Amino acid sequence: xxxxxxxxxxxxxxxxxxxxxxxxxxxxxxxxxxxxxxxxxxxxxxxxxxxxxxxxxxxxxxxxxxxxxxxxxxxxxxxxxxxxxxxxxxxxxxxxxxxxxxxxxxxxxxxxxxxxxxxxxxxxxxxxxxxxxxxxxxxxxxxxxxxxxxxxxxxxxxxxxxxxxxxxxxxxxxxxxxxxxxxxxxxxxxxxxxxxxxxxxxxxxxxxxxxxxxxxxxxxxxxxxxxxxxxxxxxxxxxxxxxxxxxxxxxxxxxxxxxxxxxxxxxxxxxxxxxxxxxxxxxxxxxxxxxxxxxxxxxxxxxxxxxxxxxxxxxxxxxxxxxxxxxxxxxxxxxxxxxxxxxxxxxxxxxxxxxxxxxxxxxxxxxxxxxxxxxxxxxxxxxxxxxxxxxxxxxxxxxxxxxxxxxxxxxxxxxxxxxxxxxxxxxxxxxxxxxxxxxxxxxxxxxxxxxxxxxxxxxxxxxxxxxxxxxxxxxxxxxxxxxxxxxxxxxxxxxxxxxxxxxxxxxxxxxxxxxxxxxxxxxxxxxxxxxxxxxxxxxxxxxxxxxxxxxxxxx
Amino acid sequence: xxxxxxxxxxxxxxxxxxxxxxxxxxxxxxxxxxxxxxxxxxxxxxxxxxxxxxxxxxxxxxxxxxxxxxxxxxxxxxxxxxxxxxxxxxxxxxxxxxxxxxxxxxxxxxxxxxxxxxxxxxxxxxxxxxxxxxxxxxxxxxxxxxxxxxxxxxxxxxxxxxxxxxxxxxxxxxxxxxxxxxxxxxxxxxxxxxxxxxxxxxxxxxxxxxxxxxxxxxxxxxxxxxxxxxxxxxxxxxxxxxxxxxxxxxxxxxxxxxxxxxxxxxxxxxxxxxxxxxxxxxxxxxxxxxxxxxxxxxxxxxxxxxxxxxxxxxxxxxxxxxxxxxxxxxxxxxxxxxxxxxxxxxxxxxxxxxxxxxxxxxxxxxxxxxxxxxxxxxxxxxxxxxxxxxxxxxxxxxxxxxxxxxxxxxxxxxxxxxxxxxxxxxxxxxxxxxxxxxxxxxxx
Numbered sequence: 001x002x003x004x005x006x007x008x009x010x011x012x013x014x015x016x017x018x019x020x021x022x023x024x025x026x027x028x029x030x031x032x033x034x035x036x037x038x039x040x041x042x043x044x045x046x047x048x049x050x051x052x053x054x055x056x057x058x059x060x061x062x063x064x065x066x067x068x069x070x071x072x073x074x075x076x077x078x079x080x081x082x083x084x085x086x087x088x089x090x091x092x093x094x095x096x097x098x099x100x101x102x103x104x105x106x107x108x109x110x111x112x113x114x115x116x117x118x119x120x121x122x123x124x125x126x127x128x129x130x131x132x133x134x135x136x137x138x139x140x141x142x143x144x145x146x147x148x149x150x151x152x153x154x155x156x157x158x159x160x161x162x163x164x165x166x167x168x169x170x171x172x173x174x175x176x177x178x179x180x181x182x183x184x185x186x187x188x189x190x191x192x193x194x195x196x197x198x199x200x201x202x203x204x205x206x207x208x209x210x211x212x213x214x215x216x217x218x219x220x221x222x223x224x225x226x227x228x229x230x231x232x233x234x235x236x237x238x239x240x241x242x243x244x245x246x247x248x249x250x251x252x253x254x255x256x257x258x259x260x261x262x263x264x265x266x267x268x269x270x271x272x273x274x275x276x277x278x279x280x281x282x283x284x285x286x287x288x289x290x291x292x293x294x295x296x297x298x299x300x301x302x303x304x305x306x307x308x309x310x311x312x313x314x315x316x317x318x319x320x321x322x323x324x325x326x327x328x329x330x331x332x333x334x335x336x337x338x339x340x341x342x343x344x345x346x347x348x349x350x351x352x353x354x355x356x357x358x359x360x361x362x363x364x365x366x367x368x369x370x371x372x373x374x375x376x377x378x379x380x381x382x383x384x385x386x387x388x389x390x391x392x393x394x395x396x397x398x399x400x401x402x403x404x405x406x407x408x409x410x411x412x413x414x415x416x417x418x419x420x421x422x423x424x425x426x427x428x429x430x431x432x433x434x435x436x437x438x439x440x441x442x443x444x445x446x447x448x449x450x451x452x453x454x455x456x457x458x459x460x461x462x463x464x465x466x467x468x469x470x471x472x473x474x475x476x477x478x479x480x481x482x483x484x485x486x487x488x489x490x491x492x493x494x495x496x497x498x499x500x501x502x503x504x505x506x507x508x509x510x511x512x513x514x515x516x517x518x519x520x521x522x523x524x525x526x527x528x529x530x531x532x533x534x535x536x537x538x539x540x541x542x543x544x545x546x547x548x549x550x551x552x553x554x555x
Numbered sequence: 556x557x558x559x560x561x562x563x564x565x566x567x568x569x570x571x572x573x574x575x576x577x578x579x580x581x582x583x584x585x586x587x588x589x590x591x592x593x594x595x596x597x598x599x600x601x602x603x604x605x606x607x608x609x610x611x612x613x614x615x616x617x618x619x620x621x622x623x624x625x626x627x628x629x630x631x632x633x634x635x636x637x638x639x640x641x642x643x644x645x646x647x648x649x650x651x652x653x654x655x656x657x658x659x660x661x662x663x664x665x666x667x668x669x670x671x672x673x674x675x676x677x678x679x680x681x682x683x684x685x686x687x688x689x690x691x692x693x694x695x696x697x698x699x700x701x702x703x704x705x706x707x708x709x710x711x712x713x714x715x716x717x718x719x720x721x722x723x724x725x726x727x728x729x730x731x732x733x734x735x736x737x738x739x740x741x742x743x744x745x746x747x748x749x750x751x752x753x754x755x756x757x758x759x760x761x762x763x764x765x766x767x768x769x770x771x772x773x774x775x776x777x778x779x780x781x782x783x784x785x786x787x788x789x790x791x792x793x794x795x796x797x798x799x800x801x802x803x804x805x806x807x808x809x810x811x812x813x814x815x816x817x818x819x820x821x822x823x824x825x826x827x828x829x830x831x832x833x834x835x836x837x838x839x840x841x842x843x844x845x846x847x848x849x850x851x852x853x854x855x856x857x858x859x860x861x862x863x864x865x866x867x868x869x870x871x872x873x874x875x876x877x878x879x880x881x882x883x884x885x886x887x888x889x890x891x892x893x894x895x896x897x898x899x900x901x902x903x904x905x906x907x908x909x910x911x912x913x914x915x916x917x918x919x920x921x922x923x924x925x926x927x928x929x930x931x932x933x934x935x936x937x938x939x940x941x942x943x944x945x946x947x948x949x950x951x952x953x954x955x956x957x958x959x960x961x962x963x964x965x966x967x968x969x970x971x972x973x974x975x976x977x978x979x980x981x982x983x984x985x986x987x988x989x990x991x992x993x994x995x996x997x998x999x
Contacts, residue, residue: 043744044901046948060947065745084948087938091903094911124931127914150900169739169900172722174910176900 002070007077013068020048020063023076030076031085031114033092033199034151035064038256038356039160045092045151047114049084051075060084082118089119092149095130095174096200103147105201107214111149112200130174137178138166138185139260140206141195145177148202154178154194161257163355164188178202189352189360192263193256196246207264211243220468221248223455225318225406225448226262227361228368230457233258235266235449235468242266242449242469253461259360266449268407269469273432275444276474282440291476291484298401298426298441299488303335306399306424312339312388317365318405319478320453320465321513322501324371326482326493327403328378334489339397340375343385344368345406361458365406366448370456377508389418398422401485403478404429405445411435428481430472444475451477453498454505454516462516556811558820559781561789562765563805566652566997572687574694577655583700585772586662590708598667599625602767604775606787611635611726611760612837612871614786614854621668624757628669631756633735634661634764636677636684637725641838641893643873645791646762648803648997650677650684653765654691658714660764662700663771665712668757672713675761676731679718689716723897727951728758730899741899742951762791782808783853790852794821794996796876797828802996809853813843816852817876825990828878832967836870838890839956841942841963842883843867868959880986883968884975887961888916894957905954908939912961919972922980929965929972936961 002015006028013022021037023030034045043062051058052066053073060080075081092111100106132145155167155178166186170179180186186194195205211217217236224231224245231254233245245266247258278294281287289297302311313331315324331340345364352360375382391397400422411419411434419425419438427439436442448455450471456462471477476484479498486493495501506514560566570576577583589598603618638646650657665673677685692714695701703711717735725731725740729748734740736752750756766788770778782788786808795801799822806816813835817823824830830845836857850856854869877886891913900906912935918924919932940946940955942962949955965972974982 042741042901043950046902046904046950049947060945062744062947083938084946087948088903090938091907091911094903094907124935125911127911127918130910149903150906171900173895173898173900173906176906 002068002072004068004070004072004074006074015068015070017068018064019050019061019066019068019072019074022068023050023063023074028076030063031118032064033110033114033149034153036153036156036197036256039153039156041065042152042156045088045149047085047088047092049088050081051078085114085118086120089115090123090125093119093123094125095146096149097129097131097146099147103144103201104204104208104211105147105198105214109201110199132177135179136206137180137203138187139191140264141186141191142204142206142209143178144202144204145179147200148177149200150176150178151199152178153197153199154203157190157194157197158186158188161193161354161356161358162188162190167194188354189259189261190257190354190358192260193247193258205244208244212238217243219246220466222449222466222468223366223457223463224258224262225366225455225465226259226265226364228317228363228366228458229254229359229361230366230455230459230461230463231258231262232463233262237469240469242269253457253459253463255356255358257358259358261360265407266447268431269447269449271431274430274472274475275432275436275442276472278444279436279442280440282438294441294443295481295484295488298443299485301424301440302399302401302426303489308336310396310398311335311337312341312391312397312400313337314341314343314385314388314400314402315371315382316402316404316406317342317344317363317368317371318448319367319371319403320448320451320498321367321370321374321456321462321505321516322453322498323403323478323482324367324374325378325501325505325508326479326486326495328375328380330482330486330489330491332378332380334486334491338380339383339388339391340380341383341385341388342368342371343402363458366457367455369458369460370454370462373456373460373509373513374505377505389415392418392421399424399426401426402428402435402439403445404431404435405447405478407431407447409433409435428478430475443481444472445481446471446475446477450475451479451498453479454502454513456512460512462512464516556806556815558805559789559807559810560805561769561781562649562653562656562762562791563803563997565656566648566803572652572654572691574655574691574698581772582655582768583659583695583698585768585770586659586666586700587706589663589666589771590706590710593708595667595669596625598663598767598771601771601775602667605770605778606775606785607763607766607770607778608786608788609760610763610766610790610871612869614869617759617763620759621757624668624755627755629757630671630754631751632661632665632668632670632673633728633731633751633756633758634673634675634761635726635728635731635758636675636681636688636761637719637731638762639678639680639723639726640871640873641890642795642834642875643793643837643871644795645793645803645872646760647681647684649762649765649791650681650688652997654684654688655695656765656768657688657761658691658695658700660767661714661761662695662712663767664759664764666710670757671711673715674735674751675714675716676719676725676735677716679721685716685718692716722899723893724899724951724953727953730951731758732756739899741901742953744950782810783855785855786853790872792816792852792872792874794874794876796874797824797878797880797990798822798876799825799993800996801992804996806852809851809856812849812851813874814848816874817848820996821874821876822993824876824878828880830876831879831881832877832883832886834873834875834877834886834960836868837873838875838893839952839960840868840870841959842886842967844967880984882920882981882983882985883964883971884916884920884981885983885985885987887964888913888920890957890960891916894953898953902949902954904939904948905957908935908954909957911935912957919975920981922975922978924972924976926976928976929969932961932972933965936965 032048219234232248232250350362727742729743730740895909936958939958
């Protein structure tokens with residue numbers, strides 16, 4: 001233990017801790033640009049200077065690379081500190097184009113924020129600013145070199161986290177800029193994180209160039225459905241549209257990062273081919289029908305025409321635990337079949353592990369483990385899809401309810417033949433595809449961004465998924481569809497929300513599943529700190545002035 | 556006060572760059588003695604007793620800096636031969652003219668520190684020096700002074716030469732080490748920076764190590780007879796600029812004054828001209844006016860040279876003398892260009908600050924300055940660093956040094972800056988041509 005005096009206040013902490021982090025934890029905000037808690041500290045931006053009492057009086061030190069020593073006396077607010085901050089910010093702004101009105105980072109720019117609080121309103125630099133053209137670094141990441149303040153967060157990220165080292169610092173003096181080495185492009189699977197890391201608008205996401213400004217986006221804390229890792233994300237939306245996904249800090253799951261597959265993998269949600277009405281009939285006989293008619297038709301044939309032995313239910317791993325619960329009960333209690341299978345997405349490349357341990361999971365379905373566990377709780381073992389396919393081929397299974405929900409589907413030749421073989425196929429999915437065209441009844445479902453429930457990640461961590469946007473008009477979340485099918489089959493369920501189903505899962509499984517529905521926060525989604533725009537969101541949560549506040553006050 | 560040549564003692568001997576001539580002058584005798592004694596600690600003890608201080612401009616006692624490495628030894632000894640400050644050319648001449656003295660110094664240091672590998676980080680611009688030093692290393696190797704099991708003692712050492720990629724910043728040890736590793740030459744903060752390939756490394760200035768053969772050969776007591784109590788020995792001054800005899804002058808520390816160095820040794824300014832200003836200790840030290848030159852040539856007396864209220868820095872012994880054909884705004888601009896170009900750009904205060912000052916100075920020199928520019932220059936420099944008071948807005952001292960030298964120029968020649976603004980032109984009849992000296996101090 002160590003006791004330090006922080007701005008006149010006694011603070012208990014541990015010897016050797018990072019001074020800047022300790023101050024932040026204590027709610028003392030020391031501005032900083034190059035520092036990031038997951039990266040090495042080069043102490044290059046000089047913005048986090050504070051005064052520490054030494055043998056020869058007060059000494060200026062960079063707090064980002066100062067370790068706590070017992071008895072340390074720290075002053076973060078003195079006049080000398082204020083002067084140093086103002087000076088550093090004036091220099092950082094020197095060649096920085098003040099194009100904030102057209103900059104993608106405006107509203108969540110750390111430099112903008114720091115200058116607003118610690119800087120000087122009027123610049124004294126009267127010379128021509130250095131300008132540089134915009135460049136593409138790779139994977140849609142644009143470099144506006146003139147905005148770059150040389151903090152090297154992105155360079156260190158590629159060195160220390162991704163381990164791919166595509167980026168470097170080029171030129172010297174006032175002309176330093178980030179760049180890729182000749183013949184290389186920024187192409188690693190974590191590259192999108194450099195846009196979040198950039199404290200200014202030097203690295204931007206080309207696809208976000210036409211998105212609304214940051215202060216018009218609403219962030220919803222949720223879980224990425226891109227793979228079984230369960231990265232904690234914030235979904236930024238406006239008027240029912242998703243604009244971007246950014247990682248939230250969860251040191252136990254994804255730390256500060258997310259992969260590009262997850263970051264950019266949501267676009268199917270707004271695809272033209274989204275299904276908005278239930279359909280019956282194949283080929284030329286296909287017609288749009290009402291929900292009641294579709295549910296009636298689907299259920300009736302499944303239950304009445306085919307016996308329990310010849311029907312199967314197949315889920316995709318994109319169902320929540322709550323949906324899995326209904327699905328299992330539908331199969332066992334009402335349809336009297338044990339033939340529940342999981343047709344999971346797996347692109348065959350296996351887990352991809354990066355230098356700092358961040359892992360992109362080979363199982364691209366977000367809830368494989370949860371569905372297995374919920375199924376097991378109800379006495380059902382999830383069968384491999386292969387088992388069902390061969391039974392269909394042998395004519396033993398003749399009717400199938402298949403739930404998709406995970407974006408684009410490409411059918412393998414064999415699977416297509418197998419499905420064609422079926423006498424009755426009911427598909428719940430979100431995109432018009434080869435699969436839905438094989439179906440006798442198509443029920444439009446929703447993506448993971450349009451529903452609530454919990455996912456269990458590959459490590460068994462149960463995390464609550466929040467609804468980021470309302471379901472597409474005409475489509476329904478799987479749990480509602482399953483409830484309709486269940487009630488059609490004679491079940492008396494009447495669940496009003498996934499929370500109610502969650503409560504039953506909690507009773508059934510307890511343990512890790514206890515309390516998951518509690519406001520969508522514990523225990524799944526960690527601290528809830530958001531990354532992106534640096535620590536700005538974190539500050540908001542701590543009750544500090546945040547990104548939005550200053551920008552919003554001008555609107 | 557006569558010159559007191561130690562490092563320069565043999566520099567004018569023909570062929571001293573070859574090992575035969577060096578051996579004939581007693582070369583490698585010190586190393587032989589050290590090996591015969593068989594105790595690396597004895598070399599350390601001698602250096603400590605001699606009170607040898609770094610001559611690269613920092614003036615720290617070598618023994619103190621080396622002490623933490625004594626228990627374990629140090630794996631890498633890195634020798635800083637990347638001297639690149641305007642007005643300082645001592646190491647270059649020592650390497651080009653007297654490379655074996657350097658090689659012997661390096662071997663002695665490596666022996667004392669029990670280093671396994673030596674890297675000499677040499678500025679590629681000193682290409683001639685590199686070629687000569689490489690030959691000297693090869694000659695020393697052929698005589699058995701390098702390699703495995705040196706002269707049967709069991710001591711093994713290799714010296715590698717590494718050419719820098721150009722730049723002033725590797726004079727910071729941490730930047731030099733990064734450059735040696737193949738990274739950008741950027742200074743690092745804290746002790747973590749003083750490693751090479753993950754192992755502890757020691758960086759020492761090449762001109763400092765050149766003293767070791769003399770100290771080991773003739774003893775600490777003899778060495779202490781020269782110089783002052785706190786700063787024993789000699790210092791090699793590089794006098795350049797508008798003097799009649801520029802060159803290297805080796806004087807006892809504290810043995811004379813700056814005025815004597817310029818007038819007596821360097822011959823004063825050219826006939827028909829008047830002394831205008833002197834940048835006394837490397838370009839980071841604030842400029843002195845002609846009436847401020849009566850300061851003894853010893854670091855301890857340079858806190859306020861000339862007895863005024865003017866802070867000074869002894870630096871690395873570079874003395875730039877300017878006569879009345881020099882425009883001080885032009886001088887400031889020249890320095891600004893140097894620092895703006897050489898800044899690594901990590902810290903905004905140095906990277907952007909020097910660029911800003913350069914732009915303002917360009918305007919003032921062209922006669923397009925405004926009255927508030929003078930205040931701006933002072934204010935911006937003060938923001939980078941108040942005069943000789945590290946403000947820590949920069950990681951290393953490069954940015955601060957320019958702030959100091961500009962503040963010095965503004966303080967001593969502020970009225971000349973003002974005339975530029977008021978008259979709307981440069982009021983000085985500048986003569987920027989390279990002046991061919993009448994003669995030089997050592998053979999070139």
